Amino acid sequence: MHPPSNHTQSRLLYAQSLKFLPGGVNSPVRAFKAVGGKPVFITRSRGAYLYDADGNTYLDYVGSWGPAILGHAHPSVVKKVQNVAARGLSFGACTELELILARSITSAFPSIEKLRLVNSGTEATMSAVRLARAYTGRTRIVKFNGCYHGHGDGFLVKAGSGSATFGVPDSAGVAPRVAQDTISLPFNNAQSVLRTFERKGREIAALIVEPVAGNMGLVLPEPGFLETLREVTRHYQTLLIFDEVITGFRVCFGGAQHLYNITPDLTCLGKIVGGGLPMGAYGGKKEIMELLSPQGPVYQAGTLSGNPLATTAGIENLKILSTSKTVYSKLAATTKAFCEGVKEIAAKREVPLQVTQLGSMFTLFFSKKRITNYREACACNPTMFPRYFRTMLKGGIYLPPSPFETNFVSTAHTKRDVAKTLEAADKAFRLLKRT
Ligand SMILES: *Cc1c(COP(=O)(O)O)cnc(C)c1O
Numbered sequence: 001m002h003p004p005s006n007h008t009q010s011r012l013l014y015a016q017s018l019k020f021l022p023g024g025v026n027s028p029v030r031a032f033k034a035v036g037g038k039p040v041f042i043t044r045s046r047g048a049y050l051y052d053a054d055g056n057t058y059l060d061y062v063g064s065w066g067p068a069i070l071g072h073a074h075p076s077v078v079k080k081v082q083n084v085a086a087r088g089l090s091f092g093a094c095t096e097l098e099l100i101l102a103r104s105i106t107s108a109f110p111s112i113e114k115l116r117l118v119n120s121g122t123e124a125t126m127s128a129v130r131l132a133r134a135y136t137g138r139t140r141i142v143k144f145n146g147c148y149h150g151h152g153d154g155f156l157v158k159a160g161s162g163s164a165t166f167g168v169p170d171s172a173g174v175a176p177r178v179a180q181d182t183i184s185l186p187f188n189n190a191q192s193v194l195r196t197f198e199r200k201g202r203e204i205a206a207l208i209v210e211p212v213a214g215n216m217g218l219v220l221p222e223p224g225f226l227e228t229l230r231e232v233t234r235h236y237q238t239l240l241i242f243d244e245v246i247t248g249f250r251v252c253f254g255g256a257q258h259l260y261n262i263t264p265d266l267t268c269l270g271k272i273v274g275g276g277l278p279m280g281a282y283g284g285k286k287e288i289m290e291l292l293s294p295q296g297p298v299y300q301a302g303t304l305s306g307n308p309l310a311t312t313a314g315i316e317n318l319k320i321l322s323t324s325k326t327v328y329s330k331l332a333a334t335t336k337a338f339c340e341g342v343k344e345i346a347a348k349r350e351v352p353l354q355v356t357q358l359g360s361m362f363t364l365f366f367s368k369k370r371i372t373n374y375r376e377a378c379a380c381n382p383t384m385f386p387r388y389f390r391t392m393l394k395g396g397i398y399l400p401p402s403p404f405e406t407n408f409v410s411t412a413h414t415k416r417d418v419a420k421t422l423e424a425a426d427k428a429f430r431l432l433k434r435t
Pocket of ligand 1: 125148151210246
């Protein structure tokens with residue numbers, strides 16, 4: 001693999017895209033605004049690698065923002081999708097594939113008795129909140145600063161990730177009345193949750209949380225935090241919604257709820273569940289889910305929901321993840337090897353660094369102090385990450401282009417890939433100290 005040298009085609013395509021797409025992109029973070037420089041245009045991918053329009057090769061840690069846990073273009077997934085595609089892309093009618101995927105999801109998540117398939121994580125979270133409001137007859141929701149739950153109006157209040165990157169806590173165009181129903185609290189602060197519920201508990205329909213926060217960089221729940229959320233929501237008869245769009249099938253097959261042994265009332269899924277095609281899902285207790293139309297009064301529909309391609313990619317991904325006994329331990333070992341290595345390099349190069357890791361997810365925070373919430377994530381060194389990112393990209397390592405994101409490792413990442421990444425990080429840290 002040669003370091004990327006030429007970006008002529010990418011530059012050209014970006015300049016043209018700027019004329020037709022706002023910011024040249026279809027999702028803000030892709031524009032590289034938080035790191036400087038211009039985006040590279042990808043033409044194909046395979047395993048742990050991306051290939052751009054100029055023929056450059058990159059070792060990838062974005063993994064399409066999570067779905068690519070088996071690496072890109074996994075041969076058996078691609079083959080299954082191709083076969084299904086040849087029989088028709090979408091029918092807008094019932095298929096057995098939906099049933100197979102529903103069985104697979106419910107067997108992985110005992111808290112999900114019934115579920116509905118949608119087309120994105122955003123749809124899953126928006127619909128779950130509508131359902132929670134219908135079930136409880138209340139309107140307020142509680143979320144946490146720096147947690148991202150898609151771009152639904154009510155969630156765009158201190159929403160981490162893309163919006164954190166741009167320093168826009170509230171999006172323009174969100175009606176103030178809608179935002180008023182959202183209470184956003186500091187992650188990992190159980191006291192503030194308890195105080196809020198003491199005052200307003202009977203008005204709160206749902207508390208939604210990323211049980212492991214992945215959109216302010218990776219931030220783990222402090223011991224007891226998730227337990228407090230479960231207890232207080234149960235006490236006030238508020239629904240607890242786990243947004244496992246990232247963590248579902250990622251931290252382990254049964255998601256963060258299995259790992260931390262907490263049973264939420266509703267769960268939102270996305271990313272891995274569609275195996276790289278547009279898909280989300282939400283589900284939970286039967287008595288709640290049965291409020292959904294056509295069984296109940298809560299309306300939610302989708303022309304392409306549960307379409308054969310996305311369900312096939314999902315089914316195949318889940319099949320591979322559930323049948324291999326070692327997949328998650330191998331993913332964690334690869335990731336740990338990088339995280340331990342990079343800590344040593346940071347110490348040697350005297351770069352202030354905190355590394356958060358869980359399974360195949362990790363984030364490097366350029367900070368002397370451990371990161372437990374969004375405020376602390378925002379207080380990291382503001383110039384080190386963009387410089388680190390750009391040096392890594394020059395070295396052929398494609399990282400998430402924002403300090404508030406999680407890196408994703410796939411089963412296709414090898415020990416050699418880790419060594420290559422560490423070598424590039426060593427060089428990047430050396431340059432960080434030079435100015
Ligand atoms: C990505 C993400 C979403 C939104 O999913 P989309 O498919 O991008 O709409 C929601 N919640 C979390 C935790 C996410 O990481």
